[in-house]
Amino acid sequence: MQDAVAPEGVLDTFPKLLEHNARMRGDRPASREKMFGIWQSWTWAEVREETRALAVGFMALGLKPGERVAVIGKNRPRLYWSMVAVQWCGAIPVPLYQDAVAEEMAYVLEHAEATVAVVEDQEQVDKVLAIKERLPALRRMVYLDRRGLRKYDHSELHPMDDVERLGRAKEGELGRALDAEAARHGGGDVCVMLYTSGTTGRSKGVVLSNDNIIVTARASVAFDGLTEEDSVLAYLPMAWVGDYIFSMGQAYVSGFCVCCPESPETMLSDLKEIGPTYFFAPPRIFETLLTTVSIRMEDAGRLKKRIFDHFMAHARKVGPDLLDGRPVGALDRLWYGIGELTVYGPLKNALGLSRVRVGYTAGEAIGPEIFRFYRSLGINLKQLYGQTEASVFITVQPDGEVRADTVGVPAPGVELRIAENGEVYYRSPGVFLEYFKNPEATAETKDAEGWVATGDAGFIEEGSGHLRILDRAKDVGQMADGAVFAPKFVENKLKFYPAILEAVVFGAGRDRCVAFVNIDISAVGAWAERNNIAYASYQELAAHPRVYAMVQESVEEVNRDLADDPLLSACQIHRFLILHKELDADDGEMTRTRKVRRRTVSERYAPLIDALYAGAPSVYAEVEVTYEDGRKGAIAGTLEIRDAKVVPSPMRQAAE
C-alpha cells in the first residue's frame, strides 16, 4: 500500500497530485458528503473532472496567476475542489472562518486583496455584499447554494454550476493555457494563505508554499502509516491550518477519502456513520463526547452503571499498557477482552470511534483524565504540538510514547531549540515563507537562519526528549514578589473539571491570583436537572449558590495541587467569581478557534478585577454583548465573589 503514496519530485503541487490520484486510484472514493440524508461519494477521477471544469471556468472568468481568491463556507467537497481549481490557475486560495462577522471578514478580504470570493450560500454572499465598498479589488463572487439568491443582481455573482458549465464549454479553447500554467508552478510557489486566528491583535496572513504543505504532509503520512484505505471527517474550519493539512495535504498525498458532514449540528451522528480511521479533534470535542457519555451513564439503570464502572476501572488499569504493547497478565487480558465485548466496543461504536487507528488532539492542553479515558478504551489518541507558521507539525507523540503531560518529540525534519528565556524555537521544511504584506512581523518571528519563535515557553524533558509546554511566553509573568505566574497552566487545571468551561486567571504584578470562571452549561445544566434545581437562564444558573459551592471545591482542589508544585505554588487562586455570560468570539473575548484573548477580557471586565482585589463580597457588572447578527445589547447583574481556601506552601514558608 505504501508504494501507492504519491512519489516525490514532480508531484509538487495540488493540481499535479490530483492528476496523479485520478490516474493511479481513479475508482477509489476521494470525497463524500451527506446530502438529503444519503452519503454521496465522488471518486478521484470524478473529483479531477469537476475540479478541472472549475479551473477552466475560473480562467474564463479572468482569474489571473498570483491573485488571491477567498473561500468562505463550511466544509463542503466543492469548496475543497475550488481551492485546487484556484491553484490550477496559478492563483492562491485564502480560506476564511465562515462564522466570522462581516467586520472581521472585511479586514482579511481587504488585506489579502482578494479578487474573487468563492462562498457557500446566501448568508456569506450577504456578508460580503455588506462590506463591498471597502473591497475595491473584489471583482466577482461564486456561490455554491442557489437558495435565496435567484433574484440578486448576477452581473458579478455566479452560481458554481454555471462556472463549471462555462469551464466544460471552454475546455477546448483554454485547456492548453491551463496546462501550461499548471506546469509553470512548482514546490517553491505559494500554495495557500491562512490567516492566524490572532490571540493578540490583528490576524496575520501566513503564506505557505507547496513544499511547506506537501513535504510536511508526506512526512506525517509516513510517520503514521496513512494509506488510501483511511478516511477522515472534515468538520473543523477550513481556514484552520490543521484542516488544510489533514483534509487537503495528507488526503492528496496518500489518496484517502475526506468526508464532509451534513451540517455542523449533525457532526456527531455523521461521525458514527462514517467511522473514520484517522481522527483529529481539539480537546473540547473529546471533552464534549465524554460529558455526553457521563451524563447518559448517570441516567442509566443501576446494574448497567455498575457494569460500566467496573469495566472502566479495569480499562484504566490495563488499557493504556495494552495499547502501548507492554506486557499484561493473561487474566487481565481475558477480562479486558470481555470488557471489549460488553462495554468498550459498543461505547466506541456509539461515539463513532471504533475504527480510529490514529487520533490526534492539539491546540490546547487536554485533561489527563479525559486523555486516559480514550486511551484506556483502546483508542490510539495522541497529542501533537503545532502552529500555522510550521504547517502544523512541530512535535508529535510516536506510538508507544504517549503521555498526557507532554506534546511529544520533534516531528520528522523538525529541529528544536529552547532559548534563554524558555521560549521554544523550531526550524523545519514546513516553515512559512512570510507574513503577507508584513515584513516587520516576519522578521520578528523568523530569523535569517529559518528559526521560528513559537511564542510558547517550555522545556525538553530530560531522559525522554519530550517537549513540555508551560504557557504562552508573554503570558508567563511575575507576581509582585517575583514568583512565577503561569496563568494558562492554572486555567487548564481548572478547565479539567466538567463544570468549568473556561477560566481566566489574573495575577501578573500583583500579590495574589484571582480568577473568572465560566460554567459549562451542558454539564451544569444536566447536574441541575438531576438535583432538581430550577433555573431560567444561563445567568441564573451561573449565580446559583450550589453551583458556586461546586466551583469553589474545584478551585480549592486546584490550589492544593498547586501548593505541591514549588515553582507555581504562588499561583493559587485567592478569590474568584463566576461570569454571568459565556466568553464569546463575537464579543472579541476569544479567537475563532476559541482561545481566550486575555487583554480584551481584562479590559472589558476591569471593574470586576478591581472588585476581586478590593475584597468586595459582590460586584455589579454590566457588559455589552454582540449578537450573532452584529446587533448589540447588554447583560447586567450582580455577581457574587467568593474566597477560596489557599494552602500555604511548605517551601515558601521555609524560605520566609
Place this chain on the structure above:
Amino acid sequence: MSLEASEAAPDDRTYAKIEQEHGIEPRSLGGVLMEVRDITLRFGGVEALKAISFDIREGELRAIIGPNGAGKSSMLNVINGFYHPQEGEVVFRGERRGPMKPHQIARQGIARTFQNIALFKGMSTLDNIMTGRLTHMRQPLWMQAIWKGPAEREEVENRRRVEEIIDFLEIQAIRKTPVGRLPYGLQKRVELGRALAAEPKLLLLDEPMAGMNVEEKEDMCRFILDVNDEFGTTIALIEHDMGVVMDIADRVVVLDYGKKIGDGTPEEVRANQAVIDAYLGVSHD
C-alpha cells in the same frame, strides 16, 4: 442557524429596502388564485365575518391581520373549506367551491399550519413530514404493506421530497428525534415542513410566529420568504405581530370585529386611518 436567519429581516430594514440594496428586481405577481366574495359566516347569532371580499394572487405573500377576535382564524377556515359560509362564495383556481367533505378538503391543494401546533408528538420529524405526503400516495394500503415495485418506487420518491424539505428547513440534526422532545420553535418548523410536503398550491399559516422569541421569529421569516421565493408557493398568513407582517407581506387585509377595514400594500395599510384606530384603540359606537 440564527445568524443565517437574522439576515432575512433585520428589524430596521424592510424586505423592500434589502431588495433595493441588492438590486433585486421587484416582485411581480401572477393572476388571481383565490377570490372570496361577500363572505358572511355566522355561528348561531354571532356574525364572525361580515361581507368580506378580497383576492389572493398567484405567487403572493398575502397577510391577514387584525386584533384578537377580529375573525382571522375563521377567515382561514373559510379559505381552506373547513367552514362553509352562509353567504358569499369562494372561487379557487377559477372554480366556485361548494361544501366539501374532509377528504376533498385535503386533496384540493391547500395545506396549513396551526396556531397551536398539531403534530404527532411521539413520531419523529421525518415521519411527521412524511404524513404530509399522504395525498401524494396513490398505491393501495396492501401494496404499501408488501412494499414491492410501484409502492417502493413511490415511497422512495416521497422520501426524496421529504429530504429536500428537511434540507431546506435545515432540520437535518433532528431528523430522527421524536417531535415531542423538540423546543417550540423547531416544532413550528416541522409543522411548516409537513405543510410543504403536500406541495400545496396555497399555503395557509396560522400565526406562524406566535410565542417565538426574536431569533426564532427571524428564522421563521426567512423560511417563509424562501418558500415563497424558491418554490413559488402562494402563501396566506395570519399574524398579529404587525412589524413582521409589514416586512414580509406583499399585500395585507386588515379585519376588525369581522369586518374588512383595510386592504393593500403594507405602506397603504399603515397609512389607513381605520387601521390605526383599530390597533391603537378607538371606542366603537
